[in-house]
Amino acid sequence: MAKELTSRSENYSQWYNDLVVKADLAENSAVRGCMVIKPYGYAIWEKMQAELDRMFKETGHVNAYFPLFIPKSFFSKEADHVEGFAKECAVVTHYRLKNNPDGAGVVVDPEAKLEEELIVRPTSETIIWSTYKNWIQSYRDLPILCNQWANVVRWEMRTRLFLRTAEFLWQEGHTAHATREEALEETERMVNVYAEFAEKYMAVPVVKGAKSANERFAGALETYCIEAMMQDGKALQAGTSHFLGQNFAKAFDVRFATREGIEDYVWATSWGVSTRLMGALIMAHSDDNGLVLPPKLAPYQVVIVPIYKQMEQLDAISEKVKEITAKLKARGISVKFDNNDTKKPGWKFAEYELKGVPVRIAIGPRDLENGTGEVARRDTLTKEVVALDRIDEYILNLLEDIQTNIFNKALARRTELTTKVDSYDEFKEVLKNKGGFVLAHWDGTSETEQRIKEETKATIRCIPFDQVPEEGTCIYSGKPSKGRVLFAIAY
Amino acid sequence: MAKELTSRSENYSQWYNDLVVKADLAENSAVRGCMVIKPYGYAIWEKMQAELDRMFKETGHVNAYFPLFIPKSFFSKEADHVEGFAKECAVVTHYRLKNNPDGAGVVVDPEAKLEEELIVRPTSETIIWSTYKNWIQSYRDLPILCNQWANVVRWEMRTRLFLRTAEFLWQEGHTAHATREEALEETERMVNVYAEFAEKYMAVPVVKGAKSANERFAGALETYCIEAMMQDGKALQAGTSHFLGQNFAKAFDVRFATREGIEDYVWATSWGVSTRLMGALIMAHSDDNGLVLPPKLAPYQVVIVPIYKQMEQLDAISEKVKEITAKLKARGISVKFDNNDTKKPGWKFAEYELKGVPVRIAIGPRDLENGTGEVARRDTLTKEVVALDRIDEYILNLLEDIQTNIFNKALARRTELTTKVDSYDEFKEVLKNKGGFVLAHWDGTSETEQRIKEETKATIRCIPFDQVPEEGTCIYSGKPSKGRVLFAIAY
Numbered sequence: 001m002a003k004e005l006t007s008r009s010e011n012y013s014q015w016y017n018d019l020v021v022k023a024d025l026a027e028n029s030a031v032r033g034c035m036v037i038k039p040y041g042y043a044i045w046e047k048m049q050a051e052l053d054r055m056f057k058e059t060g061h062v063n064a065y066f067p068l069f070i071p072k073s074f075f076s077k078e079a080d081h082v083e084g085f086a087k088e089c090a091v092v093t094h095y096r097l098k099n100n101p102d103g104a105g106v107v108v109d110p111e112a113k114l115e116e117e118l119i120v121r122p123t124s125e126t127i128i129w130s131t132y133k134n135w136i137q138s139y140r141d142l143p144i145l146c147n148q149w150a151n152v153v154r155w156e157m158r159t160r161l162f163l164r165t166a167e168f169l170w171q172e173g174h175t176a177h178a179t180r181e182e183a184l185e186e187t188e189r190m191v192n193v194y195a196e197f198a199e200k201y202m203a204v205p206v207v208k209g210a211k212s213a214n215e216r217f218a219g220a221l222e223t224y225c226i227e228a229m230m231q232d233g234k235a236l237q238a239g240t241s242h243f244l245g246q247n248f249a250k251a252f253d254v255r256f257a258t259r260e261g262i263e264d265y266v267w268a269t270s271w272g273v274s275t276r277l278m279g280a281l282i283m284a285h286s287d288d289n290g291l292v293l294p295p296k297l298a299p300y301q302v303v304i305v306p307i308y309k310q311m312e313q314l315d316a317i318s319e320k321v322k323e324i325t326a327k328l329k330a331r332g333i334s335v336k337f338d339n340n341d342t343k344k345p346g347w348k349f350a351e352y353e354l355k356g357v358p359v360r361i362a363i364g365p366r367d368l369e370n371g372t373g374e375v376a377r378r379d380t381l382t383k384e385v386v387a388l389d390r391i392d393e394y395i396l397n398l399l400e401d402i403q404t405n406i407f408n409k410a411l412a413r414r415t416e417l418t419t420k421v422d423s424y425d426e427f428k429e430v431l432k433n434k435g436g437f438v439l440a441h442w443d444g445t446s447e448t449e450q451r452i453k454e455e456t457k458a459t460i461r462c463i464p465f466d467q468v469p470e471e472g473t474c475i476y477s478g479k480p481s482k483g484r485v486l487f488a489i490a491y
Numbered sequence: 492m493a494k495e496l497t498s499r500s501e502n503y504s505q506w507y508n509d510l511v512v513k514a515d516l517a518e519n520s521a522v523r524g525c526m527v528i529k530p531y532g533y534a535i536w537e538k539m540q541a542e543l544d545r546m547f548k549e550t551g552h553v554n555a556y557f558p559l560f561i562p563k564s565f566f567s568k569e570a571d572h573v574e575g576f577a578k579e580c581a582v583v584t585h586y587r588l589k590n591n592p593d594g595a596g597v598v599v600d601p602e603a604k605l606e607e608e609l610i611v612r613p614t615s616e617t618i619i620w621s622t623y624k625n626w627i628q629s630y631r632d633l634p635i636l637c638n639q640w641a642n643v644v645r646w647e648m649r650t651r652l653f654l655r656t657a658e659f660l661w662q663e664g665h666t667a668h669a670t671r672e673e674a675l676e677e678t679e680r681m682v683n684v685y686a687e688f689a690e691k692y693m694a695v696p697v698v699k700g701a702k703s704a705n706e707r708f709a710g711a712l713e714t715y716c717i718e719a720m721m722q723d724g725k726a727l728q729a730g731t732s733h734f735l736g737q738n739f740a741k742a743f744d745v746r747f748a749t750r751e752g753i754e755d756y757v758w759a760t761s762w763g764v765s766t767r768l769m770g771a772l773i774m775a776h777s778d779d780n781g782l783v784l785p786p787k788l789a790p791y792q793v794v795i796v797p798i799y800k801q802m803e804q805l806d807a808i809s810e811k812v813k814e815i816t817a818k819l820k821a822r823g824i825s826v827k828f829d830n831n832d833t834k835k836p837g838w839k840f841a842e843y844e845l846k847g848v849p850v851r852i853a854i855g856p857r858d859l860e861n862g863t864g865e866v867a868r869r870d871t872l873t874k875e876v877v878a879l880d881r882i883d884e885y886i887l888n889l890l891e892d893i894q895t896n897i898f899n900k901a902l903a904r905r906t907e908l909t910t911k912v913d914s915y916d917e918f919k920e921v922l923k924n925k926g927g928f929v930l931a932h933w934d935g936t937s938e939t940e941q942r943i944k945e946e947t948k949a950t951i952r953c954i955p956f957d958q959v960p961e962e963g964t965c966i967y968s969g970k971p972s973k974g975r976v977l978f979a980i981a982y
Contacts, residue, residue: 027622029558029618029622030558030618030621030622031558031561031609034559036557036558037555042553042554042556045556046554063530063533064528065527067520067525067526067527068642071522072596072599075588076595086587086589086597087587089586089588090585090609091586092583093583093599095579095580096578096580096646097563097566097578097610104567105563105567106567108582108584108608119588134518146530153559155586167558167559167560169556
């Protein structure tokens with residue numbers, strides 16, 4: 001079969017690449033590091049966008065749009081920020097091509113050189129804070145709670161579909177506040193929104209926490225994140241929310257008159273999730289047969305496959321399907337009827353398994369006689385014969401079941417892949433033989449973190465919000481520690 | 492008053508610029524030619540997107556995403572296309588910055604020069620057809636009906652907010668078909684979708700037609716368009732749908748096996764509308780008091796302003812408003828209650844007039860006693876006292892009325908601004924003193940069209956689909972003509 005996947009046990013990384021391409025989610029483009037998101041993959045992203053956008057609006061945010069380009073000089077205004085992004089950005093230097101005087105094709109017109117180079121945004125703090133400067137005079141203009149859905153470019157050398165691409169799609173929230181407390185509250189609010197989205201919609205359990213200084217966003221005083229565990233024991237950072245303090249306000253001179261009439265710099269946050277979530281979604285649930293999608297994000301939740309030999313049988317089945325489809329749609333369930341006559345049912349079964357459609361209903365002539373259908377669920381690969389007269393209620397419950405089941409499966413796997421260790425030897429042994437999250441005591445210094453990273457590739461994924469206060473000693477330095485932090489090798 | 496607009500009669504162009512900025516729709520950014528779309532403007536664009544996206548999906552299209560960058564060599568593959576876009580594109584030449592060795596800031600790292608320059612997409616035919624090559628082998632793979640929501644860049648020298656900006660947002664549909672007929676049908680289907688959107692949602696009447704050869708898209712065999720008339724007598728092209736023949740398939744060698752087993756090149760269309768529609772929407776309906784929005788695209792359709800002196804009065808009004816809001820929302824009407832205590836009602840009235848909110852309801856203590864509210868409609872600036880108990884039904888009808896009324900007003904204006912002429916003198920006189928659409932006979936040659944453009948700035952906006960067959964002579968050359976075409980000076 002052309003579409004067979006490499007198995008996870010054989011080569012997890014190849015399994016992922018195969019799956020992304022064969023399930024028609026995305027592919028590499030002719031442009032190094034840039035991907036094409038194919039319609040089926042994009043449909044999942046659209047579902048994610050719709051839910052996130054709703055959640056942002058419910059928490060008081062509005063959308064806006066800021067320029068793709070950032071003048072080079074803006075970049076230098078916040079020292080850590082430029083340090084973090086300067087080495088991986090696409091630079092526009094000219095604004096015109098001309099016919100090649102030496103022959104065919106076109107060349108860059110040397111006379112059309114920009115006075116100041118423009119950077120294709122890797123993130124928009126600088127251009128947005130240069131704009132906010134004009135929007136903010138007084139505390140009455142605050143808070144500003146803007147989000148932007150956009151494409152950004154970071155010139156990654158090693159790219160992987162969805163997980164790390166030169167161009168990716170994301171949303172970036174940028175908020176401005178009158179007080180430190182309010183900005184911190186916002187930072188926390190948004191990491192909670194991300195966690196709720198990941199768990200409720202993606203069915204991916206996440207650990208919420210704060211990044212260590214080493215792993216913070218370039219320009220942030222505090223970075224909160226959600227961390228997910230993949231099936232191969234590697235962690236994946238699925239969303240971040242940054243408390244930027246007054247750094248960008250100072251860099252762009254954004255001051256305001258407080259309620260008390262004093263002049264102060266504005267407080268900032270930024271927060272984002274990207275098409276990387278697609279990678280997390282794929283890796284969290286899928287199996288050797290293909291994608292497993294949570295019903296809440298599946299482009300269609302149910303596929304109906306007719307089983308027939310003669311066209312009259314197909315006609316009779318189609319009549320019944322029309323009825324079923326109407327009932328399912330009335331319940332808000334999305335349905336695809338695949339009556340393509342050039343493909344066999346076996347091919348279709350494999351195709352929709354590969355594409356992770358949560359529920360398949362097969363209906364043949366005998367089913368019509370009995371008023372039944374064969375319902376197969378993707379997550380467990382089990383089948384059941386079900387009466388068609390109350391199929392809508394049955395499927396509605398089944399979809400909820402599937403959503404819960406794949407979350408629970410992922411949670412059980414994460415629990416299984418989380419290990420407490422009390423020595424550096426044990427730490428290394430777990431990373432080597434088991435992988436997953438490792439909870440260990442750490443002395444709180446960047447030096448120790450850096451050494452552990454160099455020696456084991458493991459990084460501190462976060463200092464969990466639900467960290468249990470516990471006296472201990474750092475596994476590396478032996479110095480005192482007050483609680484365990486979450487280590488892992490990460491994507 | 493700080494927010495007063497220049498009047499249309501005084502300076503139409505200034506009126507437009509004032510309005511865009513003062514109604515918080517958009518503003519110029521720090522990057523030449525790039526705009527910031529502010530939350531209120533973006534909310535209108537989101538409404539447009541939602542309706543268009545629904546219409547695209549209802550006509551069988553799916554969304555996908557293709558790279559922002561296009562390798563320079565792709566551009567040269569279609570001769571007309573490169574000719575049309577090479578002179579106005581942003582070129583990425585480097586992928587890294589480094590610290591300035593001579594001092595502060597960052598400079599482009601000369602060692603990070605790209606082997607082949609990348610063009611920031613001005614439109615995506617080339618990158619998409621290079622992708623489609625891998626998707627299409629047989630007629631079974633056709634049609635492909637993809638749309639993309641994206642940003643594009645065209646390095647315009649003279650820019651105006653929404654109407655002409657270096658970066659703009661748009662959607663671009665790119666479809667692939669097995670036959671010429673099917674591609675032509677698609678081209679027509681999509682111009683019809685655009686016309687329906689413009690008239691039903693934007694309340695802007697449009698003329699559908701075909702472009703003359705001079706005005707076609709670079710690389711198209713046929714360009715269909717919708718043309719709208721603005722209040723100042725200038726036309727605005729609001730959407731285009733291109734029949735690309737086999738040009739891009741040939742440029743990118745995209746062949747397929749037909750049903751008959753013969754190899755042929757694939758047939759193509761592309762079609763798009765952009766944030767330029769915002770410009771059309773603003774200019775079509777607005778007046779000297781500000782924006783006038785069609786209810787179907789207004790971010791909120793109703794604003795409720797409380798009139799009170801004491802806080803107890805506000806409390807009582809707020810109670811009533813809660814009830815009204817619930818009733819309106821149940822009818823699908825979007826409502827904002829502006830209970831901001833730092834602004835006076837007069838200020839609020841002016842503000843929401845400026846922002847084009849279709850309906851304003853003012854409620855004071857006496858209204859509470861009488862069970863009434865003062866309802867003001869933005870389009871006619873008239874007011875009426877209305878009983879609150881059936882306010883939901885009243886407003887529902889009123890919103891429909893307003894939608895119809897502003898369409899009819901725009902239609903009457905367009906009729907008034909459409910003139911048939913039979914001589915070149917008359918043509919010039921109408922353009923000079925009246926403006927608008929001019930229906931005139933034309934000999935069908937590019938030379939004549941070009942001369943008329945040079946002498947009068949008027950271009951052929953389209954050859955209307957509903958052109959009446961009529962023998963005549965070209966106003967410029969005196970040669971025979973079989974029907975009138977639509978001329979105008981355009982944005």
